[in-house]
Amino acid sequence: MNRADFKVEICANGVESCLSAQKAGADRVELCNSIPEGGTTPSYAEIRQARQLLKDTRLHVIIRPRGGDFIYSALEAERMMMDIDIAHELGADGVVFGCLTPEGNVDIPLCRQLMQQAKGMSVTFHRAFDCCQDPRKSLEDIISLGCNRILTSGQASTAELGIGLLKELQVQANGRIILLAGCGVNEQNIAKICKETGISEFHFSAREPVLSTESCQNSLRTDEFDRRFLTTERRVKTTIDALIAGI
Numbered sequence: 001m002n003r004a005d006f007k008v009e010i011c012a013n014g015v016e017s018c019l020s021a022q023k024a025g026a027d028r029v030e031l032c033n034s035i036p037e038g039g040t041t042p043s044y045a046e047i048r049q050a051r052q053l054l055k056d057t058r059l060h061v062i063i064r065p066r067g068g069d070f071i072y073s074a075l076e077a078e079r080m081m082m083d084i085d086i087a088h089e090l091g092a093d094g095v096v097f098g099c100l101t102p103e104g105n106v107d108i109p110l111c112r113q114l115m116q117q118a119k120g121m122s123v124t125f126h127r128a129f130d131c132c133q134d135p136r137k138s139l140e141d142i143i144s145l146g147c148n149r150i151l152t153s154g155q156a157s158t159a160e161l162g163i164g165l166l167k168e169l170q171v172q173a174n175g176r177i178i179l180l181a182g183c184g185v186n187e188q189n190i191a192k193i194c195k196e197t198g199i200s201e202f203h204f205s206a207r208e209p210v211l212s213t214e215s216c217q218n219s220l221r222t223d224e225f226d227r228r229f230l231t232t233e234r235r236v237k238t239t240i241d242a243l244i245a246g247i
Contacts, residue, residue: 001117001194001243001247002198002244003240003244004024005200005203006200006201006243007027007200007201008025008026008027008028008165008201008202008204008236008240009026009027009029009030009060009132009180009182009202009203010026010028010029010203010204010205010206010231010236011029011030011032011035011039011182011231012029012030012031012032012060012156012205012208012231013035013205013207013230013231014033014046014230015044015046015049015050015053016230016231017029017205017207017230017231018031018050018054018231019053019054019055019194020056020206020230020231020232020236021057021193021231021233021234022053022056022057023033023233023238024052024129024233024234024236024237024240025056025236025237027091028058028059028060028094029050029054029056029057029058029226030060030061030062030124030203031046031047031050031060031061031062031135032062032064032096032152033046033061033063033118033153034067034128036047036227037066037067037068038064038067039062039064039126039238040062040064040065040066040067040145041061041062041063041065041083041208041230042062042115042223043071044086044090045201047059047061047086047087047092048090048136049088050086050088051091051092052129052198053089057090058094058122059092059093059094060091060092060093060094060095060096060122060124061083061087061092061094061095062085062096062097062126062186063084063087063095063096063097063114064080064096064097065079065080065083067102068129068224069083069100069131070097070098070100070126070128071101071102072099072107072110073142077099077113077114078096079113080114080177081113081117083219084097084114084118084121085117085242086116087120087121088121089133089202091115092101092121093121093122093154094118094122094124094148095118095121095123095124096123096124096125096126096151097111097113097114097124097125097126098111098125098126098129099111099122099128100128100132100198103133104131104132104133104134105132105133105134105137105138105141106125106132106138106141106142106145108141108144109140109146111125111145112145113153115145115146115147116196117147122148122149123146123147123170124147124148124149124150124151124180124192125142125145125147125150125151126151127151127182128184129142129150129151129152129154129155129172130152130153130154130155130156132155135152135155135165135169135245136169136172137172139169139172139177140178141175141223143173143176143231145153146242147177148177148178149177149178149179149180149183149197149201150177150178150179150180150232151180151203151247152166152169152179152180152181153166153182153183153184154166154169154180154181155180157183158183158184158185158189158190159181159182159183159184159185160184160185160189160192161184161192161219162183163173163192163193163196164198166179166181166193166197166199167197167198168201170198170199171198179197179199180199180200180201180202180203181193181197181199181202181203182202182204183203184204184205185202185203185204185239186204186206186239187235187238187239187242188242189243190202190204190239190243190246191242191243191245191247192246193245194246194247195246197204202243204239205229205231206231206235206238206239207229207230207231207235208229208230208232208234208238209225209227209229210227210229210230212227212228220235
């Protein structure tokens with residue numbers, strides 16, 4: 001396998017992570033806030049600065065107004081459409097969203113509205129897919145909407161554990177939509193996931209802890225304040241190299 005045979009998307013929790021991804025040769029970033037919640041829409045300034053600094057890496061922006069489930073009210077849907085407009089105005093290459101009904105099906109009417117709002121941009125249906133009650137039917141629904149790809153772990157806690165369903169979905173998709181394998185993808189398993197599923201696009205964060213330089217200590221100091229996690233150029237490169245070497 002050559003580098004041109006696959007694509008890498010980095011889940012980036014800020015501009016700094018975006019820049020590390022670009023230096024390491026990532027094809028695309030998904031810019032988001034609140035990764036522990038599964039990702040929420042980043043700020044206007046974060047999108048704008050990322051767009052200004054990303055020259056070689058495509059910029060996709062998650063459109064998710066909050067953590068929790070993927071069932072959205074009319075007010076939330078309106079904000080999502082506004083956020084798509086902002087991402088478009090700031091020059092993002094694509095957006096990432098996913099909406100479900102209370103029954104666990106793809107919310108086709110709302111997704112259709114968002115697709116119309118995102119016209120001209122690349123669209124990824126995110127891991128809301130992994131909460132669908134019937135992944136095979138949902139795959140067909142998402143294809144019918146015209147989405148470009150689906151980010152999925154194969155409805156498992158990690159993509160490695162979801163290899164069985166990922167392989168089935170890749171066969172069902174039959175080139176009609178791109179499957180983007182994500183969640184828990186790393187140096188140790190990326191080649192295995194690729195070989196066993198036939199999927200050639202991968203989503204991972206490649207983050208490492210960065211310790212605070214602040215010397216002041218008091219009773220409120222906890223790990224929450226002492227460290228943060230950022231994508232590193234080293235881990236992105238290591239993961240890409242592991243895929244090339246393992247195939």
